[in-house]
Amino acid sequence: MGRDYRGSVSVPAAPSPAPRSVVVVGTGLAGLRTVAELRAQGFDGEVTVVGAEAVPPYDRPPLSKELFSRVEPVWLSGEGYGDLADLADRVLPGRRATAVRADDDGVDLTVGPADAGDPAQGHGAAGEALTLHADVAVLATGAEPVRPAGWTGAAELHTVADAAALRGRLSAGTRLVVVGAGWIGAELAGQAAAQGCAVTVVEAAPTPLHRQLGADLGARTAPWYAAAGVELRCGAPVTAVEPGAVTLAGPDGAPGERLAADVVVTAVGVRPATRWLAGTLPLTGRGALRVDPAGRVAGAPASLRAVGDCADMEVPGLGLVPGGHWDAALTHPAGLVAGLLGHEVPAPGAPYVFSTQLGHDLAFVGAPTDAATVLLRGDPDGAWTALLVEPGPDGTGRLTAGFTVDRPRDVVPLRKLLAGGARPLLDRARAADAAVPLRKAVLAADRAGPAAGPA
């Protein structure tokens, strides 16, 4: 693979002969954008889409951020991301793919029967399993919530159906226990507290967002809970969840305190929805398909591609970047389709996650290394950005990532500076000065030069 870190990744990726039929598995953002990109990049062959959910593609982030204020699903067609009904030849909603067989001649996809009573079926009787053949399959099956074994009676927040069910159960005075102070747990907790619920968040790690941001940055988000009227209990592993109660670990592994709850929500992370592929395709440690920027799956023929939350991407300059975020589902399909059609594959942007939680707007950009430490710019009690910087010579530092809190003006510069695996060298003093635009803290020699990847 030829690599140009700042421009495009030239990949001789197109299956030969050029594909004439594509089946896309999954009707989330990544599946929809794949279909839209196929048409936008000139594919005029047959496109079939299979999706386990019976509803049209919708946006997930508002489910937790606007749980009570946007009760209708935010349909992606209405937001300008494309309409499957216009773009695809066949859409098979409410059907789950159960097996795939791929070789250089194409793919056979086994698809389970449709949900009973779904009138939208256009192919095969609703109660029958199907085998679909296509030149290429794109797997865009997303992720599913982690459900610890034996935890009964807990709700989750992943789909429009989950959101509707929770809305019906949460009102002023409801005792809500959220297990997990990650992105979604924090967002839900804030929304429910604002609705008048009595909310407790329990988290096994010593800080919120510990896995996502590390101890230092995670700890800086902890005071936001009390300010939003949420009780936060960190370092509190849960040993049991049952209807009406959550039990915390006590001393020496014995069951400890029991928290009574009208509603318990587990928000302890997601895992790629790839269980049906185990034994067929190699998976990464977290159960994802390993892909390159053209969506080619490691260990699979060129007729199989993957994108979105179900994929971890090998990014030039960064290594393996775990999937799981909205921006990747939005933007990576363009590279996948380019590779499929023999076009130049654009380099993926910097990893980018956003969140609105507990009264704060957050963005995390980039991929920090273990050697990076926090360089703060802005007001730690107000709007601030934490730059994650590897130590460099003479008052400089190499930027690896940035975390913005209520400082949207730093988000676009961070995304530009870190695009294509770049790790620009900063003047630390200028970078720490919030009045200096971030790009002006980059040392001149590093502004236009080739990106510096990790050693």
Ligand SMILES: Cc1cc2nc3c(=O)[nH]c(=O)nc-3n(C[C@H](O)[C@H](O)[C@H](O)COP(=O)(O)OP(=O)(O)OC[C@H]3O[C@@H](n4cnc5c(N)ncnc54)[C@H](O)[C@@H]3O)c2cc1C
């Ligand atoms: C409540 C919530 C809030 C979020 N907020 C943010 C945020 O603020 N910022 C951010 O960056 N990210 C956020 N995310 C994550 C973001 O929504 C996802 O990264 C994005 O939706 C991924 O899109 P996707 O198409 O890859 O997967 P998904 O949206 O999960 O879609 C995959 C689809 O495939 C279907 N499917 C699964 N298996 C099969 C199968 N075998 N056969 C057929 N169909 C199948 C699924 O049912 C699903 O419809 C949030 C997620 C949730 C749940």
